[in-house]
Amino acid sequence: MRPIAVLPTAALLALIALPAPAETFTEAEIKQLALDAILENPQIVMEAAAILQERDAARAQAEAQSTMTENRDLLERDANAPVVGNPDGDVTVVEFFDYNCPYCKRAGDEVGKLLAEDGQVRVVYREWPILGEGSVFAARAALAAREQDGYAEMHEALMGARGRLDESTVLEIAEEVGLDVARLRRDMDAPEVQAHIDTSMELAQSLGFTGTPSFVIGETLAPGLIDADQMQDIVKGVREGG
Known part of the structure; x- marks a missing residue:
């Protein structure tokens, strides 16, 4: 199965649910653990998407407010x-x-x-x-x-x-x-x-x-x-x- 586009953000959410590691994991092992967690809990992907949407909306709103303030005369x-x-x-x-x-x-x-x-x-x-x-x-x-x-x-x-x-x-x-x-x-x-x-x-x-x-x-x-x-x-x- 190919990794989905939101895997980096989803991986962070997935790792929150994982027990504290007793040893240091490699990057590949962390990605695999995250992917396993996503497969077991698909809602993680939706949660990650919602976080990204909220972040994008907040950024867009801040930019719009800045535009109105800085370009009021224009x-x-x-x-x-x-x-x-x-x-x-x-x-x-x-x-x-x-x-x-x-x-x-x-x-x-x-x-x-x-x-x-x-x-x-x-x-x-x-x-x-x-x-x-x-x-x-x-x-x-x-x-x-x-x-x-x-x-x-x-x-x-x-x-x-x-x-x-x-x-x-x-x-x-x-x-x-x-x-x-x-x-x-x-x-x-x-x-x-x-x-x-x-x-x-x-x-x-x-x-x-x-x-x-x-x-x-x-x-x-x-x-x-x-x-x-x-x-x-x-x-x-x-x-x-x-």
Whole structure:
């Protein structure tokens, strides 16, 4: 039987159950004793896996907390990130999203409800295109639209589009919202466009996000779709906490 991948950790657990040795064991003998203990008590493997999961979760949580603390200004006040709602609002909601993510489209509706209900919220958009080339093209086009003061319109149109977005559909939408498509294509290559996407990737990874949509509100990480009421509850908690 081949040793399983978690044998080193499982071996430590197994050895705890072994009697104190009367003599010094070789490394090979220790491994064999551990393997024998695992075969007799398979639950040791599950216990080892649980320990590893808890350790990984604690490490990820600590890294996410560190990212929020050290990068608060970058998360909430990045001059290279679009802002909607009240630019001087007292609570900031940071949303990581992808235009080809159906849950992001639903989240967009919920963000809209939150802004309609609360005039003191500001929302920072972090373009995080992780669902293929079409998503990357859409994100670059939306960010480039800032040069024509058309980000908000382009963002809403892309979020409202049905079907999967690709280069041709994105350009059609840009034309429909009144953008100069030739200029848009040039502006998509601007360094600040790539810088925004790179920053989103780095922040999302450090925060432990694995998919879109994902939110940061105060000290709260909210991976996945949340509705306007849930957002408002978190916002209220931020206000109450100062």
